[in-house]
Structure formats: structure tokens, C-alpha cells
Amino acid sequence: MTTTTAALSAGERTARKDDPGAAPRKRRPGRLRRVGLPYLLLLPALLLELLVHLVPMVIGIVVSFKELTQFYIRDWGTAPWAGLDNFSLAVDFDAPVGKALLSSFLTTCLFTVLSVGLCWLLGAAAAIFMQETFRGRGILRTLFLVPYALPVYAAVITWAFMFQRDNGLVNHVLHDQLGLTDSAPFWLIGDNSFIALLVVSVWKGWPFAFLTLMAGLQNIPKDIYEAAALDGAGVWQQVRRITLPALRPVNQVLVLVLFLWTFNDFNTPFVLFGKAAPEAADLISIHIYQSSFQTWNFGTGSAMSVLLLLFLLVVTGVYLRFTSRGRKAADA
Amino acid sequence: MRRIRAAAVGAVTLSFVLTAAACGGGTSGSEGSNEQPKTLTYWASNQGANLEVDKKVLQPELDKFEKRTGIEVKLEVVPWSDLLNRILTATTSGQGPDVLNIGNTWSASLQASGALLPWDAKNFEAIGGKDRFLESALGSTGVEGQDPAAVPLYSMAYALYYNKKMFADAGIEKPPATWEELAETGRKLSKDGKWGLGAEGSNLSNNIHQVFVLAKQHGADFFTPDGKADFTSDGAVAAVKQYVDLMAEDKVIAPGNAEYAQNQSLSDFAKDKTAMVLWQTASATFKTQGMSEDEWGVAPAPVQSGEPGRGKATNSMVAGINMAVFKNTKNIDGAKKFVKFMTSDEEQVVLNKAYGSIPPVKAAQQDPAFSAPAVAVLRDTLATSATALPQVPEESQFETVVGTAVKNLFADAAAGRAVTTESVRAELEKAQQQMPNK
Numbered sequence: 001m002t003t004t005t006a007a008l009s010a011g012e013r014t015a016r017k018d019d020p021g022a023a024p025r026k027r028r029p030g031r032l033r034r035v036g037l038p039y040l041l042l043l044p045a046l047l048l049e050l051l052v053h054l055v056p057m058v059i060g061i062v063v064s065f066k067e068l069t070q071f072y073i074r075d076w077g078t079a080p081w082a083g084l085d086n087f088s089l090a091v092d093f094d095a096p097v098g099k100a101l102l103s104s105f106l107t108t109c110l111f112t113v114l115s116v117g118l119c120w121l122l123g124a125a126a127a128i129f130m131q132e133t134f135r136g137r138g139i140l141r142t143l144f145l146v147p148y149a150l151p152v153y154a155a156v157i158t159w160a161f162m163f164q165r166d167n168g169l170v171n172h173v174l175h176d177q178l179g180l181t182d183s184a185p186f187w188l189i190g191d192n193s194f195i196a197l198l199v200v201s202v203w204k205g206w207p208f209a210f211l212t213l214m215a216g217l218q219n220i221p222k223d224i225y226e227a228a229a230l231d232g233a234g235v236w237q238q239v240r241r242i243t244l245p246a247l248r249p250v251n252q253v254l255v256l257v258l259f260l261w262t263f264n265d266f267n268t269p270f271v272l273f274g275k276a277a278p279e280a281a282d283l284i285s286i287h288i289y290q291s292s293f294q295t296w297n298f299g300t301g302s303a304m305s306v307l308l309l310l311f312l313l314v315v316t317g318v319y320l321r322f323t324s325r326g327r328k329a330a331d332a
Numbered sequence: 333m334r335r336i337r338a339a340a341v342g343a344v345t346l347s348f349v350l351t352a353a354a355c356g357g358g359t360s361g362s363e364g365s366n367e368q369p370k371t372l373t374y375w376a377s378n379q380g381a382n383l384e385v386d387k388k389v390l391q392p393e394l395d396k397f398e399k400r401t402g403i404e405v406k407l408e409v410v411p412w413s414d415l416l417n418r419i420l421t422a423t424t425s426g427q428g429p430d431v432l433n434i435g436n437t438w439s440a441s442l443q444a445s446g447a448l449l450p451w452d453a454k455n456f457e458a459i460g461g462k463d464r465f466l467e468s469a470l471g472s473t474g475v476e477g478q479d480p481a482a483v484p485l486y487s488m489a490y491a492l493y494y495n496k497k498m499f500a501d502a503g504i505e506k507p508p509a510t511w512e513e514l515a516e517t518g519r520k521l522s523k524d525g526k527w528g529l530g531a532e533g534s535n536l537s538n539n540i541h542q543v544f545v546l547a548k549q550h551g552a553d554f555f556t557p558d559g560k561a562d563f564t565s566d567g568a569v570a571a572v573k574q575y576v577d578l579m580a581e582d583k584v585i586a587p588g589n590a591e592y593a594q595n596q597s598l599s600d601f602a603k604d605k606t607a608m609v610l611w612q613t614a615s616a617t618f619k620t621q622g623m624s625e626d627e628w629g630v631a632p633a634p635v636q637s638g639e640p641g642r643g644k645a646t647n648s649m650v651a652g653i654n655m656a657v658f659k660n661t662k663n664i665d666g667a668k669k670f671v672k673f674m675t676s677d678e679e680q681v682v683l684n685k686a687y688g689s690i691p692p693v694k695a696a697q698q699d700p701a702f703s704a705p706a707v708a709v710l711r712d713t714l715a716t717s718a719t720a721l722p723q724v725p726e727e728s729q730f731e732t733v734v735g736t737a738v739k740n741l742f743a744d745a746a747a748g749r750a751v752t753t754e755s756v757r758a759e760l761e762k763a764q765q766q767m768p769n770k
Binding site for chain 1: 417420423424426441442444445446447533534536586587588590591593725728729732733735736739740742743746747762765766768
């Protein structure tokens, strides 16, 4: 933005210098062209953005105020307006629909906190260890990135096979070989499904944290560590006093992105559990899917989506404000 | 500079065109026309062992149709996991196929959307008349008293399939005819890592099919006559409990079956790990699992007592596939011709023989292929003791919420938690509360 203004005033200045008393009319088309071109070039992207993001979003918001069931999907313009009914149904926590949504929301919160925390911890630990040069570092780095490179569906289907109770690899190791459990546990139904989901989510998510943090670590000058070592700082002190503060801007973005991805994750639970996720692993995205597609009640489903959107907007806003202010204070 | 500007203008124009094209969808005429009389698009459901098998079965027939009528049929076989969502999307956008297969239990739900051509007397006349079809199959084509939303194409019924070798090893001579006998037989078979009966505890539709029949046997229905959800009647609770008790109480179903949803129980059956399954037209699947026809037997699905029949002696839902026409097709006459072709006596024999199903067309049933013992059981069940699932618009919601309730109860049973009348009622209560208020 500043560049444009600067370019503009520079242009004006030249125009005035060249021809002080000339009619501006003659110059205007050129100026307009120069000012307009960036916008013109942005226009296609803007229109496509409008088409693939904003228009569906607005339609979703409109639908959330309608009673859109199978009786109206053929021509959903004719669906009757429901006012705030869909929203009041979704947030009435005494009634079954609201109660289920709330419990799904809380499950998702817990899941997200644990998953993001573990992803970050694993990613940070691995990234710091990988700073040292040792034999096989390249191979390990590549290996660590494999979960990130695999197509989600293929990977999660494999996990679903491994988590099968009778023939799965997980139970074969835990139960048959190590004898850790009295009877073979279920992973895809019942309460353990939360653990199964968490494992897959962390497995899938931590390489991204690893990659981002590794890139962040490259920017910390080596001599700071050397100086600290000379002053007698141990490894742990170096990590705490140098690495983590220096990674702060990277972490700010990384945690936010991981949070949004994990909170919204649909593919993992859907592929792992199918259409009806067990209650313990009933994430909000799959809950909304079920509330709209499985029961053909798109109005209520949209209302839930709008609520989710609002929640994520608020969280993101508060988070950015909070972390940026902290950073400014630290800078000052 | 000029080149950049030209490129920019081009890009802008292109994006306008794209926007216009994308927004232009779904506005085509809502009633059928004959604008494109030479082609048809057909979404077939997956009836064979895989999509390729379906293409191999159907393509020669479609070629035959093209030769006779000059209409080219573009075939797409849609897997079951996608079919309903694809239909919903097509309904919303108006950009669907001309002719399609639907699961017959969806008939009333899809009928409510108004997207399918109603089969009134005139339309039925165009395909040879309503009375060519079996009564029970017509019972699953839409809400009673309205013109059907689809016509029956393939019919199926549930039966009890048993593994002959496992029966012989356990010294069992004949398949059980009642639930009591089934539990007893199952107990004899359930030992040394082998189990009496298989189930697909996480398959919502399958759960619904089983508890629906049991509810009928307990004199209950999941919907009141005026179409309201009624999941917590004593009969419905007893039915669900009886089904889950086969695992929880009688212990004839392996606990691991609680997480089955991909026909694993059929491969257990083929591997001599499970002796019986209640299934619809399993013969084709057994074949792909490497079982020859003399390795398994088939008997009518069990009843509470006596012989299968009507009312409380119901022992199967009317399973099957219906054929429907999208109302906004651009080749309405061709679509009807195609439905007529697919439901003709000749094609009915060819197709149902290939898929191991029963023709819903009476005349086609006369073919000797459908008198073989394995198929005759299904044919007789359909004719005398099968009942259609509730024909209400909320049928698909019912499948989801009650199917999930049964899945949760199986999970309880598998984990060793008690399944009581109260816990069953509580699950069903929860399911009922999720149904839309009427």
C-alpha cells in the first residue's frame, strides 16, 4: 500500500515538474492507467476468490437462516425463512441437539489442545536435535517428513486397518506380543477412539511443526550459542534463553495454523470412523457434516457452521492481538 | 506494457465468463423435455463385486439398447458410499443424470425432494404397466397413496446363510428356523475362536434392516401410521435389545463384529470363522471370497416362532434397487424407453442372474435360473414374508440415528458393559430427539 502511494506521489511530482501549468486532463488517462493496472491485475484473483470462497460462505450464512430440508433442496430459494430458529436449536444446550453440539465442541477443544501441544513438542524436539550434524541426519529428516507427504486418505485408511481390534497391527503388538492388556481393546469404537484419533492426528501434524521450526532455527546465528556456551550456559539454558525466544514469531504463526487445521479437521475422523463417529471422537466438523448431510437438514448444519466460523474468528483475533502485543512489549 | 494490458484484459474476461458459467447452472427447465433425444446419462449403483464387474455386466446391455433405439447411454457406476450424496448434489444443482439407480429405502426421502419423475398411470403404461411388478417390490417405491418415485429394478431379501463345513463339524443337521434355535445353534458353534453368527455392528443400514424386522416380529413399528417417529415403544426397545443380546447375552456374535462395517463378517464366514450370517443375496460375494456354491447353504431368516409369513412372522425387509428418472431430463421419452428396456422380461433375467438378485418383474421370475434352491428361498421370502421399510420422507434420518444407536449399543456389549432394557431405551430416546420436529 505504501509503495503505491509513494509511486503515485512520485508520479505527481514528475508531472508537475515537467509541465507546471498544463491541463491535468491530458495526463489523467495515463495516471489512471498506472494506478489502475495493479487493481486490474488483481481482479481475476479477486473474482475467483469471490467465487470459490466468499460466495459459498455468504450462501452458507443465508442458508443458516432457512429451513432447508429435503423438501426444498431442489429449489432452495423456496425454502421458508426460519429466522433464528436454527441458531436457537444449535445453542439450546438443554435440548438434545444443542447438548450434542456442546459435547462435540468440548471434545474438539480438548482434542485440539492435546494434538497441537504434542505436534509442537515433537516438532520442536526433533528440530532442535536435528541442528547437530551427525551421520544419517539427511535420511532421518526425510523420514520424518513422510507423514506430511503421504496423501491423507491413503495414510488414514492404513491407520484404520492397523487399529482394527481382531486383525490390526496395534493390538497385535500391544496385546499379543507385549501382553499389556487383558483383552484386546477396541480403538475404532468406544472411548479409546479418542486416543486413536489423537495418535493419527499427531502423526499427521507434527512433521509440519518440525519443518517450520527447523526453518526458524536456521535463522538463529550460531555465534549467539557460542557466546552463551563460553559464558557457561548449558544446553537446556541455551534452548530456553536463546532458541525459544528467537522462535517466537515462527511459533506465533505455527500454533495458529496448527490450531485452525486441527480444529477443522474433517478427513481424519471421517476416514477413520466413517459416517457415525463414536461419541468420544465426535469432532465438530464431522458432527456438522452429520447434522446436515446425514439428516438432510442443511439449515441447522449451516447455522452450526456459522457459529464455528464466528468462534474461530474470535479465537484467531484474540490470539493475534494477544501475541502481537506481547511481542511488541518484548521488542520495546 | 500493451501486452501486459492485453493479458490482464484477457484474464478478466475469462474470469467473468467462468463466473457466469458457474452461476448459470441449475436454471435449466424443471420439467422434462426432448431437447437431446440421442443420449442418456445413467448412474448405476454398485451391484457386482466391484465397479469393473458392473461395467462388464451393463455395457453389453447398453450397447443392445443403443442398437435398438439409436440412443447412446453414458454409464457411470457410482459406489454406495457416494451415491446418496451425489444424488443430493444433483438435486440441488439440477445437473444430474437422466436415469439413475436408488436404494429402494430412499424412495420416500427422494420423492419428497420433488426431483424425480412420478410414475403415474400414464408413465407406467409407457413401460408396460404397473401390474407387471411384484407387489412387495412396489411397496418400496415411495409414500403410500402417492405416485411412485421409482420403479423396481433388482429385488433382494434377507436369508440365513450357513457354512456347511462348520455345521457338519459341530454335528448340526439343520439350520435354525427361530431365534431361540439360532441362539442355541450359535452357542454350540461359538468356541475355540469360532463364532455362531456374524454381524456388521458399525454398518448403520444393516443395523436398521435387522432391528426393523425384529420390531415387526414384536408387533412394533418405528413410525406411527401418520408418519411420526416412534422409536421407544416397548416392541421397538425389545427388538433392538434382542438383536444386541445376540452378542451381549447369548454370546454367539464375536465382540470384534461391533466395529465391522465393510462386510468383514462375510470374509469371516468364508474363512470358516463364523458359521452363519443374516444377509441379502450374499452368493456373489461368497464367490469372490473363493467359496464354491456347495460350501454354503441358505434358509429363511428366523422368526420368533412358527413359519415366516405376514405381520409378526415377517422375516425380511424388502431390499432392492429402484430405477428413477430425473424430472428435468432433456430426453424424457428416451429415459422412459430405457427404463422400459431395463425392466423388460428379457433384460430382467439377464441382469438379475448376473447379480444374484431376484427380478421384481413377475414374468421374469419364471426363468429356471430363479428356481435354484439358493435363489428360491429369497424369491419366496420376497413374495410371502418381506415387508418394506417405513415409506416416510424421514427414512434416511431414521437410518442414521437409530442405526447409530444400535452401533453404540454393540460397542457397549463388546466392551462388556451391560445392555439393559433401560440402556436400550435411553439410546433410542436420544435417537428420537434428534429427529426433526413435525
